[in-house]
Amino acid sequence: MVARVLRVGLLAGLFAGLLVALLQQVVTTPLILKAETYEAAAGTSGQAAATARTNDGHGHDGHAHDGHDGPHEHGDGWKPKEGLERFAFTAIATIATAVAVSFLLLAAMLMGGVAIDRRTAVVWAMAGFIAAGLAPAAGLAPELPGSAAGDLVGRQAWWAATAVATALALWLLARFDRPLVFVGALALLVLPHLIGPPHAHVFESKVPAELAARFAALSLVVQAVLWASAGAMIGYLWPRSTPSPDH
Template sequence: MLARVMSVGLLAGLLAGLVIALVQQVTTTPLILLAESYEKSGTPPTGGATSGAPASGAAHSHGGGASEHAHGDAWEPAAGLPRFFYTGIMTIATAVGVCFLLLAGMLIAGDPIDERHSLAWAVAGFVASGLAPAAGLAPELPGSASGALVARQLWWIGTVAATALALWVFVRMENPLPRLGAVFLLMAPHVIGAPHPHEFESRVPAEVAAQFAALSLVVQGLLWACAGVAVGWLWPRLAPRPAGRVVAS
């Protein structure tokens, strides 16, 4: 069983990560490069910046593996193929993690692992880890104002946990009282409110930031969906083969 879980998780994550890395290259990455040019210069870039402006800082994952951006004067991969390679590696690593989460959830719940159930789990995972937190903390570009890092991380973790538990109650329980409690659980993080900066200042135009936030959620949703489909498709195909009969002579 363990070997099967590892094989499906790694292979499904590789397939989903490669697809999403290509999608990122034509959706969120050009916006990140544009924002980095604003962050570096403080002035709008001249013509052609949207297709690849010089960046500053080390790349790291953002938005559930759907993008990367830079800070400081640390090492960074060169623009073009090296940057695509390192971004792709991080995206594949994120996709592998998502696949293992899906497998663990379905195995613990005792659900059959097929394309339909795996995709349903993937949708729930995206709602809990992407859509619900984005209602309070939208994906951000370099140069955007933001609240304290630790406070944002704690709020994100709490929101993901509360949303996941609420979805579990809605799906698994028929009693109206637990479902009513799940409604309050869904609302609690947003009533508390996400940590935001005292002043909203950004060098990036609002139109670019809004487009990035929307595309990041789309890419993250595609990541979960691709991972779910890949897991559900591979699991039955990598089932152990029954041992052949030994015919006595």
């Protein structure tokens, strides 16, 4: 069984990851590159303004704004070169994510005791997308470089809590047909959004709102394709994968 899970999870993740990596290169990567130009331009103008204020005697110790208004706020660490190198590193990260999604889907379906076929796997994959992608995006939409953001740890904690609460709510709605369970599931769906994620104190962005909105929408489409393709491949491979002799 372990060998079967590993084989199907790795193959499904590899296929879904490669597919989504190519899709990203067409639909979201150009938007990220465009946003980086706005971020760089805003950093250059901010540094110029800081220099002007310093020269006019309004700065503090001659370097009050250094490192805060420009692109250096995110650090000057190593980044892959544009083109093939950047695509390769992005593809590796995407494949790793797809493999993790595939193993998560397999584990959930095996623990749920369902018969794994293509239809069932895709349905579970769409539920996973709703829990891990769509529901958290209602409070924390996918963001481009240069977007305002709140506390990172707080946002990650809210995302994880929302994903778990939504997954549990969907499972309760699918498994039980009782009014009390229905009310509890709805409460789980709504509660994270009533609490809300941490946001930046000031809603400001270095990129145009239209660009940010388009990126958020396309990112959700890409996530949906990742989950659906992983589920479809699991549903195709699992019945055709011979169980290991120790099963």
